[in-house]
Amino acid sequence: xxxxxxxxxxxxxxxxxxxxxxxxxxxxxxxxxxxxxxxxxxxxxxxxxxxxxxxxxxxxxxxxxxxxxxxxxxxxxxxxxxxxxxxxxxxxxxxxxxx
Amino acid sequence: xxxxxxxxxxxxxxxxxxxxxxxxxxxxxxxxxxxxxxxxxxxxxxxxxxxxxxxxxxxxxxxxxxxxxxxxxxxxxxxxxxxxxxxxxxxxxxxxxxxxxxxxxxxxxxxxxxxxxxxxxxxxxxxxxx
Numbered sequence: 001x002x003x004x005x006x007x008x009x010x011x012x013x014x015x016x017x018x019x020x021x022x023x024x025x026x027x028x029x030x031x032x033x034x035x036x037x038x039x040x041x042x043x044x045x046x047x048x049x050x051x052x053x054x055x056x057x058x059x060x061x062x063x064x065x066x067x068x069x070x071x072x073x074x075x076x077x078x079x080x081x082x083x084x085x086x087x088x089x090x091x092x093x094x095x096x097x098x099x
Numbered sequence: 100x101x102x103x104x105x106x107x108x109x110x111x112x113x114x115x116x117x118x119x120x121x122x123x124x125x126x127x128x129x130x131x132x133x134x135x136x137x138x139x140x141x142x143x144x145x146x147x148x149x150x151x152x153x154x155x156x157x158x159x160x161x162x163x164x165x166x167x168x169x170x171x172x173x174x175x176x177x178x179x180x181x182x183x184x185x186x187x188x189x190x191x192x193x194x195x196x197x198x199x200x201x202x203x204x205x206x207x208x209x210x211x212x213x214x215x216x217x218x219x220x221x222x223x224x225x226x227x228x229x
Contacts, residue, residue, distance in 0.1 A: 007151055008160070008226045010122065012195065014186050015219030016206050024195065026122065026224065028152050039176055041151040042118040043195055052227030060119050062201060075205035075218060077119030077197050 001059045002042075003084055004029040006052050010043065018075050022068065025050060025080055027058055030094070044078035055084040055095050117180055117215075120197045122149045122224060124168060124175060125190050137210040142184045144217065146196060148176040151226055160226040162193050183207065184217035193221035 008026030023046040042058065047067055050056045057080070059067075064079035066072050086095030123146035130143070149168070151160060158170045168174060182196045185207065195218045203209070206216050 006227070008224060010195065010221055011223040012219040012221050015195070016186070016216075018205050019218055024219075026151060026226070039118055039121050039148040039150055041121065041149070043120040043122055061199070065201070073205060075197060075202045075216070077199045077202055 001057060001081075002029045003055055003087060004042070004058055006050050006054050006056060006080075007041065009052060016075055018070065018073055019045075020068070020070050020074065022046060022076075023049075025056070027056060027080065029058075030055070042078050044080045045074070045076040046080050048080050048083050050080055050083050055087075056080040057082040057084055117148065117178075117196075117198055119199060120195065120218070122221065123147055123180070123182070123194055123196045124149060125188050125192050125194060126179060127190060129181065135212050137212050138183075140185065141207065141211060141213075142187075144182050144184050144188060144194075145179050146182050146194060146217075147179045149193065149224075150174050150176050159228060161224070162221065163223040164192070167191060168193065180215055182215040182217050183211065183213045186217055186220050188217055188220050193224060195219040195221060 004027035006025050007028045010024040025046045026041050044058050059081050065074045065076050068074040126145045126147050160174050162168045188194045197218045198215050202216050
């Protein structure tokens with residue numbers, strides 16, 4: 001799981017049928033295991049109704065896809081599960097709510 | 100808070116691991132007559148990840164099917180990966196790529212000997228101002 005900020009949106013019409021009509025988000029991780037690919041982003045399926053600028057909690061793999069409405073048959077590896085209001089780390093408080 | 104993931108120092112993942120789902124541009128098609136069983140009807144594409152968040156003051160990345168990738172192809176990562184496609188993506192198009200055996204099972208079936216799959220062809224993508 002990671003916390004990231006929604007930095008973009010994606011529109012598609014031709015997609016794998018099992019993917020359904022879900023919104024796709026481009027998320028820039030706030031703290032990432034240092035990526036081997038300098039992508040600066042991960043794309044995830046949106047089940048939390050997030051928008052650009054929101055911070056989201058992104059989960060990966062089987063547990064994540066089972067939260068999508070089509071469940072385990074959704075061919076997505078990353079899902080935005082929750083909109084994050086705030087969090088704290090060694091640099092202090094972040095997000096909309098300060099702790 | 101434009102900078103992403105720069106501050107935390109954690110071990111690097113294996114060098115072959117791309118993020119589980121990412122946007123890539125199709126660089127070229129790969130074909131061959133002798134292939135592994137299970138690859139019939141599947142097109143292999145060399146794709147290059149798109150790099151979001153070029154830095155403070157960098158122009159925002161945008162893509163649409165007519166105009167292509169803006170501001171330039173410099174927004175692409177260095178490493179290329181090979182993805183399997185059944186949707187008919189063309190060179191220069193932006194695609195959503197997913198990685199993993201479960202995604203492969205759901206899109207191609209479990210007989211296909213690959214793990215990187217084109218899930219969607221992108222019509223439009225925009226980096227949001229922060």
